Amino acid sequence: GAGVSQTPSNKVTEKGKYVELRCDPISGHTALYWYRQSLGQGPEFLIYFQGTGAADDSGLPNDRFFAVRPEGSVSTLKIQRTERGDSAVYLCASSLFGTSTDTQYFGPGTRLTVL
Amino acid sequence: GESVGLHLPTLSVQEGDNSIINCAYSNSASDYFIWYKQESGKGPQFIIDIRSNMDKRQGQRVTVLLNKTVKHLSLQIAATQPGDSAVYFCAENVNRGSTLGRLYFGRGTQLTVWP
Numbered sequence: 001g002a003g004v005s006q007t008p009s010n011k012v013t014e015k016g017k018y019v020e021l022r023c024d025p026i027s028g029h030t031a032l033y034w035y036r037q038s039l040g041q042g043p044e045f046l047i048y049f050q051g052t053g054a055a056d057d058s059g060l061p062n063d064r065f066f067a068v069r070p071e072g073s074v075s076t077l078k079i080q081r082t083e084r085g086d087s088a089v090y091l092c093a094s095s096l097f098g099t100s101t102d103t104q105y106f107g108p109g110t111r112l113t114v115l
Numbered sequence: 116g117e118s119v120g121l122h123l124p125t126l127s128v129q130e131g132d133n134s135i136i137n138c139a140y141s142n143s144a145s146d147y148f149i150w151y152k153q154e155s156g157k158g159p160q161f162i163i164d165i166r167s168n169m170d171k172r173q174g175q176r177v178t179v180l181l182n183k184t185v186k187h188l189s190l191q192i193a194a195t196q197p198g199d200s201a202v203y204f205c206a207e208n209v210n211r212g213s214t215l216g217r218l219y220f221g222r223g224t225q226l227t228v229w230p
Contacts, residue, residue, distance in 0.1 A: 042220030
């Protein structure tokens with residue numbers, strides 16, 4: 001079946017603008033995760049959804065970042081008043097149950113560039 | 116705090132040789148470890164995982180070894196091929212309350228396979 005998909009694949013925006021990044025998880029997966037990956041680094045956790053609710057949002061860097069998953073499937077990561085430091089690849093992953101030993105499958109990522 | 120790191124940032128091997136990529140972790144509460152492969156412009160791809168109640172697990176051409184005494188993880192790739200060239204990340208999941216779904220990644224090792 002289809003894997004995790006993310007749109008857009010690339011997003012270029014200007015400092016101060018608002019952006020939305022979309023993630024479509026693997027069908028049937030209850031858990032969804034957002035990570036951010038800077039150049040030369042490993043992914044860093046942002047937020048984790050179990051169903052429609054955010055089970056852990058402690059990785060969000062500040063209140064400009066927000067994510068939703070209203071129907072327990074597709075998720076949108078929203079960034080307000082973007083800053084140049086927000087430039088990174090934003091990765092989404094999903095897993096079947098969201099337990100600690102559940103494999104997380106990643107999408108291709110959205111490369112965000114803030115000019 | 117939790118951290119996963121790698122001993123070597125780069126590894127170059129000749130096609131057909133075996134590769135060993137190492138990883139150190141610091142949290143004894145981690146109960147699940149995963150190796151991911153990331154090719155340029157793509158998301159991390161699951162390779163193999165191991166639970167903390169095991170010390171070895173084998174897949175197709177790959178073996179993961181876990182030494183909990185010294186908090187060390189390694190990935191062995193047999194008969195390395197040019198298609199194995201990528202960045203390899205180890206990640207851990209700490210089985211603890213609200214951070215249940217969170218993976219902690221190391222910086223990654225760039226594996227280059229030359230003919």
